[in-house]
Amino acid sequence: MATVYLILLTLHNINRWLVLLTGVWALLQSVPGLSGNRPFTPAERRPVAMFMGTLHLQVVLGLVLYAFIGMQGIPAFAGGRASFQWEHLGLGLLAAIFATLGSVQSRKAATEQAKYRAAALWSGLALLVTLLAIPWWRPLLRLMNVEV
Ligand code: HEM
Numbered sequence: 001m002a003t004v005y006l007i008l009l010t011l012h013n014i015n016r017w018l019v020l021l022t023g024v025w026a027l028l029q030s031v032p033g034l035s036g037n038r039p040f041t042p043a044e045r046r047p048v049a050m051f052m053g054t055l056h057l058q059v060v061l062g063l064v065l066y067a068f069i070g071m072q073g074i075p076a077f078a079g080g081r082a083s084f085q086w087e088h089l090g091l092g093l094l095a096a097i098f099a100t101l102g103s104v105q106s107r108k109a110a111t112e113q114a115k116y117r118a119a120a121l122w123s124g125l126a127l128l129v130t131l132l133a134i135p136w137w138r139p140l141l142r143l144m145n146v147e148v
Pocket of ligand 1: 009010012013016019055058059061062063065066069075076077078088089091092093095096129130133134135138139142
């Protein structure tokens with residue numbers, strides 16, 4: 001069981017970089033479209049949808065991790081303040097909600113410019129909240145190494 005926990009923690013650790021990369025990519029694709037009247041094409045939509053997808057995966061991995069931690073009494077976020085586990089859960093969920101709003105609203109908005117605006121606003125907020133949610137004192141890259 002401890003190995004399953006370590007595999008999930010490793011995946012959650014690595015997927016954090018995919019979340020950040022797709023978030024930055026979504027912003028780079030949407031911010032330049034805020035001025036002018038360019039069409040919001042599949043090329044601009046792709047990183048916005050991928051940002052949402054990686055965050056959804058992160059939430060699923062995180063929920064399973066919390067279940068493991070609860071079942072086995074493993075101390076969560078060693079080295080951090082006690083309230084961090086609730087902050088992490090709340091901010092992580094909020095980031096996923098913001099990225100989902102970005103994906104949905106950039107698809108449904110009435111004008112091309114409104115699509116860019118929705119993508120840039122929600123992706124920006126989701127990225128900001130993600131940066132606050134990350135426990136930066138933990139390993140920057142975990143490859144099944146146990147030490148916290
Ligand atoms: C913005 C999305 C999120 C990011 C970028 C993120 C990132 C991280 C990182 C970098 C770690 C440390 C991994 C390590 O020690 O190797 C971590 C740990 C963890 N995260 Fe997240 N996370 C996110 C969302 C969530 C959510 C939504 C949950 C719960 C539903 C969650 C639950 C956990 C748990 C349980 C741990 C393990 C704590 C420990 O073993 O001490 N995460 N997260």
